[in-house]
Amino acid sequence: MRRTIQIGDKYKPLMDYYSEKFDKEEFNVFITKLLIAYKKMKDKNIDLITFAELIEPYDIDIIDLIKLITENAELKTALNADSIMITKTSSFDKQEVPEVQNSKAINIENKNRKSISNENKEEQHNSANTVADNPILRLGIDLSQ
């Protein structure tokens, strides 16, 4: 069993640097393609923070970098040129949001649950009194719909 690389999960730290400047979805597509092309991606242990750190000290404008690549590198057939178009977008302004009620922590446990003493601390025997314990079932509706 091998872990599949989740490229989408790995490049998030880069957004630290660029999320305010670019449309995120376009940027996501671009950086994913870029990183697929990046040789070291074959190494499943690559951490893309390394990549971010690699380019961060340089005075690189990401658009210039894209331009450099698109003008000088040959497109692979799998790479869709449309997907590397990046559009600027306004950054998210802090928004005043009214605070709602002071929500309490929710306890989802069945009332009649009791623990059993084994090392799997999370496993518990439950009450069979399903309807009495759970008012949502007293509504009599099919919750799947």
Added chain:
Amino acid sequence: MQTKPINRIAVGVDRGFGATKYYSDILSGHVDSLVAPVTEKRALELIANNKDDNNVILIKINDEFYLIGSYVAKVEPAYAERDLRRTRDSINETILFISGMGLATGDIEEAELIVTTGLPTDDYDRLKESYEQKILNEGKPYKFSIFRGGKEYKKSLKVIRTSIENQPKGTIIAIINKKLSEGMDWNELKSRRFAVCDIGFNTTDLSIYVGKDIVRGEKINFTTFAMVQIVATAKKLIEEAFNCKKTEDEILESLITGEVKIRGKMKDCSEQVKQAFIKNAELLVSEITSKWEVYLDSFDEMILTGGTLANCVFADILQSLFEEKCGWNVTVPQNPQYANAFGFYLISASILQNM
């Protein structure tokens, strides 16, 4: 001739990438989502050596043996990394799903099940139908054995109904149930607008619900990064700080304890863990507030749930950030790891009631 009455059991299975959670009237619990195929000889050896250990679980299906759960990381390190494939057609997925049903039914051998489970938000429309067909298993019972604590539990479980839900719906149902038990009125709850952020191991699912109904629309419901990214960041910081190499499982342990074992000695890595949490919590809150910018004022309640929230340090950081960045005092279920499985169980129970 008397016929044996058939048990009908409502089951919720949350097939998470990090842990598989199960919930029924009988039993609830979880196993780490790790699977290692083992030979019969090795299986019999593990069963014999661990008669007093309920955490050592083996399953025999189609004459093949598999070790599942946390013990895999200890004795089969080659299989100690979670399978992060989002498709639902792998053997590991099947083994873990069947194990979830098997464990939820305790020592009951034969039963008909109503099973509810979930899919990540981004995969829901694409995989729902095929996943449903797979779980129904062409109407045939799943026949297998679970070996645990020195006992063999033979099983013949037939799934007669299944409901595939958007992953965070389980939490919504669990929370509505809780609020009803606290005296809130259903008429009020069914029009209440919930935003739910379900942070799992591999995916974070974000959805908006009105009562128990999902709000559909472009860019309203989406999936983003999750615990695995925190693990990657913490791994890098810890490895750099202590000049070492660590496995995913060791890092997961460090995220809980704030310590890491270096050359036989426990070292404090709480600062690296905290930094990994803060860095990713900031990214997550930034992404959520950005994508939901236009909806933020419309919610009645914002809920944070999922297995990752079981880590109190991360939950506290995230709660503080939500309050700081967008003004929301978010609700966190007391048992966020089980909120979906419990809600799925309630859905199954409601189907059973209406059959």
